[in-house]
Amino acid sequence: MKTYVAASALALMTTGASAQEVSSTLQSAVGAVAPALEAYSTNDLFGSVWAGEELSMRDRALVTFAALMTRHETENLGSYVELALDAGVTPAELSETITHLAFYTGWGNATAAAEAMAPVYEARGVTAEDLPALEPELLPINEEAEAAREETVRGNFANVSMGVVDTTRELLFNDLWLRPALEPRDRSMVTVAALIAAGQPEQMTFHLGRAMDNGLTQEEAGAMLSHLAFYAGWPKVFSALPVAKQVFEARVN
Structure with missing residues (x-):
């Protein structure tokens, strides 16, 4: 049976739930198998890191x-x-x-x-x-930064795979990143x-x-x-x- 208690506990946190409520949500199959993991999750990951x-x-x-x-x-x-x-x-x-x-x-x-x-x-x-x-x-593209990136990539790899150089320029930095x-x-x-x-x-x-x-x-x-x-x-x-x-x-x- 799949359990998603970690994300459920975090969902409670986004609504301002108390640490006790989060801890209660984590009482699950995880705790039945690895209680120390559940404790680290409740006290450290969800109770401290995410906060x-x-x-x-x-x-x-x-x-x-x-x-x-x-x-x-x-x-x-x-x-x-x-x-x-x-x-x-x-x-x-x-x-x-x-x-x-x-x-x-x-x-x-x-x-x-x-x-x-x-x-x-x-x-x-x-x-x-x-x-x-x-x-x-x-x-808008940063033409100076892109020219420097292109020069480095082309200088290093044009004789290895011009296809990678070209698609990196056209698909990634002239399109996707913009x-x-x-x-x-x-x-x-x-x-x-x-x-x-x-x-x-x-x-x-x-x-x-x-x-x-x-x-x-x-x-x-x-x-x-x-x-x-x-x-x-x-x-x-x-x-x-x-x-x-x-x-x-x-x-x-």
Whole structure:
């Protein structure tokens, strides 16, 4: 029998429920099998981490969604979609997150996430009018930054795969990253969250720097790492920490 007690407990938190009510919700099959895990969940993850003021509940819901999608954890995804919507993430933003992360975590993860979300959208009456336009007016491009990115990628990889160079330019940075349904800060944030969850810290330098250029603060980035330790695991976060440290220090110097 599937249980979604974690997301149910968090849903209570978004409505101002007490820690006792959250704890009561967590009395489940988890507690019957691993009472210590239930205690860590109640007291530490839900009682402390999710309540941390360094990162908003909305942002925590969005980065958790990105991590679960990246890890193909679709059984729990529907409940976290409910949580994200209740925390202020719009249906259009979640839809655009799926589309965006298809390019960073793979088409299979994206289609599986969409299938898991469909019943939630149907139950909430989300229609096509609530979702991003297929061909919206794109945000203005930073021509100087894009020229520098293109020069680096082309210089390094044109003789390896010109197809990757071309599609990266035309599909990702001249199109996907300019779609307005997800703010640049949030688009960068979910990309970093996905890279951490996938265990690909070597790709973080560019994207974490871009996230901070787009408005993510160092405090928020640090809180995101702490939050994702529970969903991606401590080893993946510790692999990401040196990269984050380098990015933070480079911005100070």
